[in-house]
Amino acid sequence: MERVIxxxxxxxxxxxxxxxxxxxxxxxxxxxxEVRTFGTTTEDLLTLRDxxxxxxxxxxxxxxxxxxxxxxFYMLEDRFQCVLANPVQIAxxxxxKTDVQDCMWIAQLLEHGLIRSSFVPPPPIRELRDLTRYRKxxxxxxxxxxxxxxxxxxxxxxxxxxxxxxxxxxxxxxxxQALVAGTTDPDVLAELARGALRKKLPALRQALVGRFRRHxxxxxxxxxxxxxxxxDAVARLSADIEEAVRPFEAAMSRLDTIPGISRRxxxxxxxxxxxxxxxFPTAAHLASWAGLCPGxxxxxxxxxxxxxxxxxxxxxxxxxxxxxxxTRTIDTALAARYRRLMRRRGHKKxxxxxxxxxxxIAYHVLAHDTTYRELGxxxxxxxxxxxxxxxxxxxxxxxxxxxxLEPAVLQPAA
Numbered sequence: 380m381e382r383v384i385x386x387x388x389x390x391x392x393x394x395x396x397x398x399x400x401x402x403x404x405x406x407x408x409x410x411x412x413e414v415r416t417f418g419t420t421t422e423d424l425l426t427l428r429d430x431x432x433x434x435x436x437x438x439x440x441x442x443x444x445x446x447x448x449x450x451x452f453y454m455l456e457d458r459f460q461c462v463l464a465n466p467v468q469i470a471x472x473x474x475x476k477t478d479v480q481d482c483m484w485i486a487q488l489l490e491h492g493l494i495r496s497s498f499v500p501p502p503p504i505r506e507l508r509d510l511t512r513y514r515k516x517x518x519x520x521x522x523x524x525x526x527x528x529x530x531x532x533x534x535x536x537x538x539x540x541x542x543x544x545x546x547x548x549x550x551x552x553x554x555x556q557a558l559v560a561g562t563t564d565p566d567v568l569a570e571l572a573r574g575a576l577r578k579k580l581p582a583l584r585q586a587l588v589g590r591f592r593r594h595x596x597x598x599x600x601x602x603x604x605x606x607x608x609x610x611d612a613v614a615r616l617s618a619d620i621e622e623a624v625r626p627f628e629a630a631m632s633r634l635d636t637i638p639g640i641s642r643r644x645x646x647x648x649x650x651x652x653x654x655x656x657x658x659f660p661t662a663a664h665l666a667s668w669a670g671l672c673p674g675x676x677x678x679x680x681x682x683x684x685x686x687x688x689x690x691x692x693x694x695x696x697x698x699x700x701x702x703x704x705x706t707r708t709i710d711t712a713l714a715a716r717y718r719r720l721m722r723r724r725g726h727k728k729x730x731x732x733x734x735x736x737x738x739x740i741a742y743h744v745l746a747h748d749t750t751y752r753e754l755g756x757x758x759x760x761x762x763x764x765x766x767x768x769x770x771x772x773x774x775x776x777x778x779x780x781x782x783x784l785e786p787a788v789l790q791p792a793a
Contacts (some may be wrong), residue, residue: 383492388431389485390441391478392448395419399427400482401434402490412486414479419447424454432458440489442466442481443497452499462489463497498668500653507623508650512693514616515647521609528555528602536589542582547606550576554587559600563591620646630654633744636751637737638713639705647697648741656746662739669694671735695734702734710756713737719759 391398397417405411413434417427431439439455440462441448452461469488488494500508525547529540537558543551553571562568565587569580576583624631627649634645648654652665659665666672670690706717706729713733720729744751772782 382490384438384490386435386437387486387489388434388436388439389482389487389489390439390451391482391485392441392444392451393419393478394447396478397424397427397451398478398482399430400479400486401431401436402486403434403436412483414482416478419450421450421454424451427451428455428458431455438462438489440464440485440494442469442485456499461499462494463499464488464494465497469494498653498658503623503626504650504653507620507646508693510616510620510623511647511650514613514620515693515696517609517613517616521606521613524602524606524609528599528606531595531598531602532589535591535595537591538586538589539583542579542586543576549573552603555599555603558591559596559603561596563589617643624649627654630745633748633750634741637740637744638708638711638751638753639701639703639733639737640741641701641704644697644701647694651691651694651697652745654745656742659742662742665742666735666738669698669738671695671698671731671738694738698734698738699730702730702737705733705737706730712754712756712758715756715759 386401386403388402389400395418397419398414399417400412400414402410402412415430417423417430436459438460441451441464443463443465448463452463455461464485469485485494499505528546532539532546539546539551539554545551546555550572553573554568557568557571565584568587569583572580572583624646630649631642631645634640634648635642640648651669652659656665659668663672667688668690670688670692672688702713702717705711705713708714713736716736717729717733720732724732740751743749768784772784775782
């Protein structure tokens with residue numbers, strides 16, 4: 380097999396150790412191989428870097444094992460061309476599994492150019508990505524806490540959620556705080572309702588009759604305090620993200636023209652893709668990387684499965700949420716696409732198809748420095764009519780007819 384890289388190194392990375400295999404030319408014209416094991420502290424990684432430089436190594440490859448590859452990659456990326464490999468794509472031959480064998484295998488694949496590098500964004504994007512991912516984790520924590528709050532109220536027989544749309548709105552919070560303070564009179568609690576909720580006072584009084592005990596008040600107090608902390612943490616993180624995303628404000632503005640794409644979704648798009656579409660050859664490559672394209676598994680002329688792959692879970696989740704928002708927009712092509720597919724394929728597949736379409740749009744918006752041009756809610760109806768007309772003309776021409784289309788003259792009504 381042809382050798383592509385003369386001086387390379389394969390790393391098998393773990394939490395406490397890094398096993399390295401260097402492959403370089405020897406004086407006899409063959410290959411010299413040397414294996415060493417290093418620690419993962421900063422001092423040990425500096426020693427690893429000096430050892431690689433002493434051998435004249437130019438490229439280094441490692442697997443993306445959890446988060447343990449990050450300090451190694453970041454320490455070496457300034458001096459070497461680092462390649463991050465998907466473990467699934469470079470799986471070793473079964474029955475030969477040791478750290479030494481793994482690093483030797485990675486080094487051999489690298490020198491023959493058989494490792495496809497994963498996308499590792501530059502430091503500013505990595506920092507933005509950490510912030511957006513942590514914010515998403517906090518938002519999910521908040522949702523779980525609200526679910527626990529609902530369970531506490533149900534356990535106490537308080538049916539506030541059956542009447543109030545948002546139990547953590549101004550009225551709901553006042554009632555919950557009153558319950559924590561010891562007020563259990565449903566008439567007193569119902570009078571705390573504000574705005575449109577006051578129209579439901581009779582139902583509200585019935586819903587607030589329950590068996591609210593002391594331990595319910597304690598749990599409710601802890602849950603409300605935690606939700607308040609999470610709200611504050613998300614707000615502070617959003618301010619940090621706002622600062623970090625400022626250099627990409629032009630791209631953010633262009634993404635904001637796409638129906639369903641909120642500012643928060645645009646921040647995730649920039650954080651996960653880097654905003655530079657040059658690393659993805661086509662929109663299809665980006666959709667595959669995000670896990671928003673159909674799977675491809677064909678054997679003996681039969682397609683076995685069309686499930687989407689896992690892809691980037693953070694980007695995929697953000698786009699699915701945006702797609703669900705886009706389906707509720709008025710007179711847009713994305714909403715029309717959802718309705719068209721939902722009738723034939725069901726809700727889930729239709730939402731995934733809309734998310735795929737939104738990602739393709741985002742790719743072209745960012746790649747060509749342009750804005751989204753709305754096609755209209757009747758876009759697919761118009762395109763279907765054009766296809767049907769061309770198909771009919773082609774059928775007649777194949778039968779030997781010459782077809783000339785002229786608009787019909789409508790007769791005035793009698």
